[in-house]
Amino acid sequence: MKTNVPSQLFFSLIRNYLLEFLPKTRNLSPCTVKAARDSINLLLDFCTNEQHIPLLQIHIETAGAMETIKGFVIWLEEKRNCSNSTINHRLSCIRSFFRYAAYEDPLFVSMYQSMLSVPLRKITKDKTIDFLSENAMRVLLSTPDVYTLKGLRDAFYMSLMYDSGARNSEMISLKICDIVDTSTPYMLVNGKGRKKRCIPLMVRTMELYHRYLRKYFDASAHPNDSLFYTIHNGKRFPMSVDNVAKFITKYAEMAKEKCDEILMHVHPHMFRRSRAMHLYRNGMPLVLLSEFLGHDNPETTLIYASADTEMKRQAIEKASNHLVNTDFLTKEPLWSSDDEMIRKLYGLK
Secondary structure, eight states, X not given: OOOSOHHHHHHHHHHHIIIIXXXXXXXXXXXXXXXXXXXXXXHHHHHHHTSOOOGGGOOHHHHTSHHHHHHHHHHHHHTSOOOHHHHHHHHHHHHHHHXXXXXXXXXXXXXXXXXXXXXXXXXXXXXXXXXXXXXXXXXXXXXXXXTSHHHHHHHHHHHHHHHHTOOHHHHHTOBGXXXXXXXXXXXXXXXXXXXXXXXEOOHHHHXXXXXXXXXXXXXXXXXXXBSXXXXXXTEEEEOOHHHHHHHHHHHHHHHXXXXXXXXXXXXXXHHHHHHHHHHHHTTOOHHHHHHHHTOSSGGGGHHHHHHOHHHHHHHHHHHHGGGSOOHHHHSOOGGGGOHHHHHHHTTOO
């Protein structure tokens, strides 16, 4: 790794970190490695686009400077509209890389230590969840024109994401072989921490799946090919997160013209939340819901119970209605035919 060119040292560290240290030494999942790569790429984008430093002239002292990291955090918030949780995730990934660099070369220890002084954002524990009603989701899923290639792809993607409750990252990483078409079809998902789960799929989703396969793959398709892809310069690449967010926003805007229940800002994760809330309201126990969603900690799933004010209202009404005297709402008061009493009530006597 020894080199006299600062930028070469920086990019050598990045390469070893992403290709050797994380996947082989640490044995971390491809999703974790991808998150680290995306975060480092964003930092490089900030240096090139905002600080106007040519890519090959970026070195570790520049990328790791306090001014750079502080500016990077502000850029994530103001230019990319990232939430506090996303900013914290990106910052944590950057810190992890520079901690690795400090282990590789003690000269970078002070840089890593100063980086720790950039605080993580405070996350407010809000128990409200943004999700779509069943009617709104029905309208949204029926919006794409399935008689066009892109419309069919987008309809299948959104239907599968809702049906399975999968994370967007899990959807993008799906292979053809991950959809198993048997008498009881299901989907295999590689979740966080390399945890695999099996999710049953509905008939309507499988109908779209078969139409999608016929249109997007031929006999030469390999089971390990990406299920969802885009084509650039004649080559296939796995679909990107930005691509998914773009077409979901487009269909949400179209659906809102037909249904007022569509929220203003519909994002991919809302499909997962909506599916979870709908299953919970239809009687799925929280233990099963936690398994369905692939939560490491079952307590994470409690947020759906905490957020569902409608179910609380119905339960309270069911438990309390027989205790509350509502006869006065239906029965005529005793004095309704007593003219003298009425006059007294209205101050006429």
